[in-house]
Amino acid sequence: MTENTLEELDGSFANQILETVDTLVVILNRHGEIVFFNRACQLLTGFNAGEALGRKVWDFLILDEEIDAVRGAFEALNAENTPSHFINYWKTKDGAPRIIEWSNNTLKDEDGAIAYILGTGVDITESKSKEAALYESKSFLRAIVGASPVAIITSNEKGTILSFSRKAEAIFGFKENEALGQNLTLIIPEPDRLRHDQYLNHYLETGERRIMGKARQVTAVKKSGERFPVVIHVNEFHDGVRVFVGFIEDLSEQKVTERRLEDVKNQLQHIGRIGAMGEIAATIAHELNQPLTAAASLAGAVSLTLRKVEFPQRDDAISHLNETVSEIRRASEIIRQMRDFMRKRKTAKSLHDVNHVVEEAIAIALIGAEAGGVHVTTDLGANVGEASLDRIQIQQVVINLIRNSIDAMQDAEKKHLAISTAKKSRFIEIKISDTGHGLSDDVKKRLFEPFFTTKEEGMGIGLSISKSIIDAHQGEITAIEKESPGVIFSIKLPVGGHDKAAKSQ
Amino acid sequence: MTKLQKVNKGEVFLIDDDAAVRRGVAALLTAADYTVSIFTSGEEFLSEMGSLDIDDAALLVDVCMPGIQGLELQEKLNRDGVDLPVIVMTAHGDIPMAVRAMRNGAVDFLEKPFTVDEVTTSLERAHAISRPVIKGAQKASPELCKNYDSLTPRESEVLRNVVDGSTNKEIARSLDVSPRTIEVHRQNMMSKMNAKSFAELVRMAVALDIGD
Ligand SMILES: Nc1ncnc2c1ncn2[C@@H]1O[C@H](COP(=O)(O)OP(=O)(O)OP(=O)(O)O)[C@@H](O)[C@H]1O
Ligand SMILES: [Mg+2]
Numbered sequence: 001m002t003e004n005t006l007e008e009l010d011g012s013f014a015n016q017i018l019e020t021v022d023t024l025v026v027i028l029n030r031h032g033e034i035v036f037f038n039r040a041c042q043l044l045t046g047f048n049a050g051e052a053l054g055r056k057v058w059d060f061l062i063l064d065e066e067i068d069a070v071r072g073a074f075e076a077l078n079a080e081n082t083p084s085h086f087i088n089y090w091k092t093k094d095g096a097p098r099i100i101e102w103s104n105n106t107l108k109d110e111d112g113a114i115a116y117i118l119g120t121g122v123d124i125t126e127s128k129s130k131e132a133a134l135y136e137s138k139s140f141l142r143a144i145v146g147a148s149p150v151a152i153i154t155s156n157e158k159g160t161i162l163s164f165s166r167k168a169e170a171i172f173g174f175k176e177n178e179a180l181g182q183n184l185t186l187i188i189p190e191p192d193r194l195r196h197d198q199y200l201n202h203y204l205e206t207g208e209r210r211i212m213g214k215a216r217q218v219t220a221v222k223k224s225g226e227r228f229p230v231v232i233h234v235n236e237f238h239d240g241v242r243v244f245v246g247f248i249e250d251l252s253e254q255k256v257t258e259r260r261l262e263d264v265k266n267q268l269q270h271i272g273r274i275g276a277m278g279e280i281a282a283t284i285a286h287e288l289n290q291p292l293t294a295a296a297s298l299a300g301a302v303s304l305t306l307r308k309v310e311f312p313q314r315d316d317a318i319s320h321l322n323e324t325v326s327e328i329r330r331a332s333e334i335i336r337q338m339r340d341f342m343r344k345r346k347t348a349k350s351l352h353d354v355n356h357v358v359e360e361a362i363a364i365a366l367i368g369a370e371a372g373g374v375h376v377t378t379d380l381g382a383n384v385g386e387a388s389l390d391r392i393q394i395q396q397v398v399i400n401l402i403r404n405s406i407d408a409m410q411d412a413e414k415k416h417l418a419i420s421t422a423k424k425s426r427f428i429e430i431k432i433s434d435t436g437h438g439l440s441d442d443v444k445k446r447l448f449e450p451f452f453t454t455k456e457e458g459m460g461i462g463l464s465i466s467k468s469i470i471d472a473h474q475g476e477i478t479a480i481e482k483e484s485p486g487v488i489f490s491i492k493l494p495v496g497g498h499d500k501a502a503k504s505q
Numbered sequence: 506m507t508k509l510q511k512v513n514k515g516e517v518f519l520i521d522d523d524a525a526v527r528r529g530v531a532a533l534l535t536a537a538d539y540t541v542s543i544f545t546s547g548e549e550f551l552s553e554m555g556s557l558d559i560d561d562a563a564l565l566v567d568v569c570m571p572g573i574q575g576l577e578l579q580e581k582l583n584r585d586g587v588d589l590p591v592i593v594m595t596a597h598g599d600i601p602m603a604v605r606a607m608r609n610g611a612v613d614f615l616e617k618p619f620t621v622d623e624v625t626t627s628l629e630r631a632h633a634i635s636r637p638v639i640k641g642a643q644k645a646s647p648e649l650c651k652n653y654d655s656l657t658p659r660e661s662e663v664l665r666n667v668v669d670g671s672t673n674k675e676i677a678r679s680l681d682v683s684p685r686t687i688e689v690h691r692q693n694m695m696s697k698m699n700a701k702s703f704a705e706l707v708r709m710a711v712a713l714d715i716g717d
Contacts, residue, residue: 286569289596289617290523296618297529304536304621325620332618336597340672 024100024121027107032056032074035116044123046093063089063097077104077117087124099125151248156241159184159200171230171250173223189221217251228252264395265364277342280461283450285339289332296328349388349473354428354493355380355421357391361398362419365406374406379420387428387493393469394493397477400462401432401489407455408436412485427475427492435486439479447479514538515632516562520550520578521594522570526617530565530624537625547573551581563590563612563631565624568602576602579609590631594619600670600707607711614704645712652698653713660694661715663687667694667703668710 018025019039027036037052045052045061057074058067066088073086084104089097100121107116145152151168155161164179172179172187179186185193202208215233222228229251236244303321306314358380366376402417409415418433439447446452448467453460463477470477473493480488517539521527524545531541542557544550547570564582568575579591593606593614603614613627645653656664659680666676673691677684700706 286596290526293618294523294525294529296620297526297533300621300624301529301532301536304533325618328618329620332597339597340674 024119024123026057026119026121028057028074028117028119030078030114030116032058032071044092044098045090061090063091073104074117077106078114097125098123099128151246151250153179153184153187153246153248155184155244155246157200157204157244159197161186162243168248171222171248172220178223187220187222189219189227192218220248229255261360261363264360264392281339281342285335288335292328292332296325299324299328349390351386351388352391352394354384354387354389354430357389357394358398358419358421358430361395362402364395365399365402374409374415374417376417376419379418381420381422384421384423384428387495389473389493390469394473394491397466397469397491398430398432400466401491404462404489405432405434405436405487408438408487409434410436412436423495424492427494430491430493431488433482433486433488435484438485438487439481444479448477514540515628516540516542516558517628518542518544518550518557518562518564518566518589520544520547520564520566520570520575522546522567526567533621533624534565534628537621537628539628546570547575547578550578554587559587559589561632563592563628565592565594565615565628567594568599568606568614569596576606576609579606579611583609592627592631600668603704604668604670604707604711607707614707616704645709645714649698649709649712653709655697656694657690660690660697663690664694664698664706664710665715667691668707668715 018036021038022040024040024044025036025038026034026041029035033054033056034052037047037049041052042048047060058070062070070086070088073084077084086102086104088100088102090100091097101124102119102121105118105120106114107118109115145163146166148165148167151171152163152165153161153168154163161179161182161184164174164176166176168179169175174186185196188196215231217229217231219227220230220232231249231251233247234244235247236242299321303318303325306318306321359378362376362378398419402419405417409417412435414435416435418431420431420433422429422431443454448463449460450464451460452464467477470491470493475494476490476492478490480490482488514537517534519527519530519534519541520543521530522545527543527545531543534541544553547566550564550566551573566575566578573581575593579593582589582591591606591611593603593611594617595603595614596617603611603616606614612631615623615627653661662680663676666679671679673684673687677687680687695706698706698709700709
């Protein structure tokens with residue numbers, strides 16, 4: 001065997017076969033020099049065997065920009081002896097590039113050492129350009145997938161990721177090229193990771209749908225390891241092979257909003273409770289202080305009377321009475337401290353967008369409150385703007401009013417709750433209108449009294465707290481009767497917090 | 506109107522809506538040798554005022570009552586030029602009302618429940634005070650001004666808040682310091698002002714025209 005030819009093949013049956021097949025067959029020695037160049041190669045390149053043999057492939061067949069890659073692949077094969085696939089250009093004698101898909105292997109000598117590199121190639125120039133055309137037609141689709149606000153991931157039956165949209169990159173933190181070829185378990189946290197394969201197999205075997213076609217909320221995991229809630233909607237389609245496509249929405253932001261609403265609600269309830277307790281404490285303190293005053297005064301009266309008469313234990317009696325008075329004062333002081341402790345917090349005003357404050361309050365008021373068929377409409381004036389107010393307190397008022405309206409409409413046939421805001425010259429008005437049972441004359445008179453209620457479970461403090469809050473804002477709260485059944489509650493807040501502005505409309 | 510006793514210490518018109526309070530306070534004042542006339546409301550007092558001898562008398566009135574309130578009554582008397590020293594009785598937390606009453610020319614205010622000494626001291630002031638005792642009559646003395654000027658900015662801020670009816674806790678929150686600190690400022694302020702009671706402090710504040 002010489003360095004330039006593969007004599008064993010010469011004239012052999014095998015040689016004839018290799019010469020006649022359409023497949024490109026080229027054999028290189030360990031230096032990269034061509035020792036065999038079949039007819040297919042000659043036809044494709046325009047170089048005959050004599051022109052090719054003995055030359056290194058990268059000296060005349062490879063495009064300049066691919067020389068390094070081809071040499072690298074050759075050396076890797078030479079050293080590691082693992083078969084490889086490779087796609088590269090060959091340039092023909094007249095300079096035209098052809099795309100060849102190679103399958104490379106090694107041929108060993110008697111000692112098992114690598115003696116030759118065998119490359120078998122297929123000219124895929126035509127089919128490649130067809131793919132390119134296909135790719136073109138798909139690029140429209142790709143653009144859509146890329147623009148989707150929902151992450152889109154496709155996989156094959158084995159769960160291998162086939163595509164990974166831009167939004168998926170953004171949500172999960174993996175780049176497309178990191179995700180492609182990986183199993184879907186990449187984005188599924190333990191312990192679902194194990195189960196996922198089981199689900200998939202189960203589905204493939206039985207066709208029984210567990211998650212297919214339905215939206216489900218699950219936990220996913222990011223590249224950083226952070227777990228987060230997503231809604232996933234999986235479907236399948238056939239594109240020659242079976243492909244699963246998952247549409248995934250990141251819920252963490254939505255969750256944050258929900259949690260914030262929940263927080264605000266708790267905060268309001270807490271303040272509401274404290275507000276209510278403050279109201280109760282103040283009333284009790286006042287009611288208790290009166291009899292204490294009477295008792296202390298009576299004791300004082302007796303002590304003064306005793307000073308005017310003489311009897312043996314007089315001084316003792318007087319000092320006991322003085323002690324009685326100071327004990328009464330102590331009791332009164334305790335009550336005062338309790339009252340101060342539960343006193344409503346002072347209003348903390350700052351500038352707020354009124355519509356925003358109202359919208360948030362509506363959302364909170366309707367959470368949990370079984371709106372049971374209540375139709376809610378809002379009409380928030382475009383130019384309402386800001387007002388100086390205590391956000392939590394004003395929301396408390398709006399919530400109280402909405403709750404009252406919902407209560408009043410419980411048995412009504414038509415349940416319509418309309419909330420509006422409007423800017424008038426000197427004040428901003430918030431209106432809450434319902435189609436409930438309305439107000440009787442007696443109720444109208446006592447509406448804002450603390451502890452006045454017509455409800456079995458009512459405390460009767462919603463409106464009295466609301467009134468004190470609105471008073472603290474130099475505003476006005478009134479109930480307006482409607483022609484049709486129901487009530488409108490109106491809150492007027494001064495613009496820019498000017499004193500009494502609301503009252504001088 | 507019920508007249509109880511006539512002795513030399515002078516006459517007191519007592520107005521309170523609570524029957525037990527009326528009875529108790531009347532008993533106390535009678536034992537302290539005042540003549541007491543009792544009224545259950547501001548309206549009742551006004552309707553009978555024409556037939557009353559208001560010379561050498563004082564009015565002891567609760568600030569918080571249904572119907573015409575203590576303050577309104579006082580303001581009406583001022584408007585009508587009725588020359589009658591007024592002492593208001595307040596319950597907890599009516600400090601802002603007490604301050605307003607003082608500003609309107611009240612001689613004093615008493616926090617319920619009060620002792621014999623407190624009420625008799627107030628009444629003595631009321632009866633002794635040179636008339637007329639109308640709005641803004643009490644002027645700050647040079648000594649009071651000097652005391653006030655000796656306060657640190659924090660102390661005068663605490664003074665203003667205290668006479669507006671804020672609790673230590675509330676003042677602490679609004680000034681963003683601990684309630685304990687406010688307590689210290691408050692004590693220093695009281696001693697610099699030479700005020701022996703809260704009522705006295707309010708009286709001074711009114712004379713100095715502090716607070717609102
Ligand atoms: N929109 C409304 N329509 C009809 N009646 C109302 C309306 N709002 C309030 N009321 C009447 O006014 C009363 C007092 O209302 P308020 O909000 O002060 O207390 P409540 O709702 O009874 O109890 P709470 O608010 O303490 O739970 C109610 O019991 C109800 O009779
Ligand atoms: Mg209510």
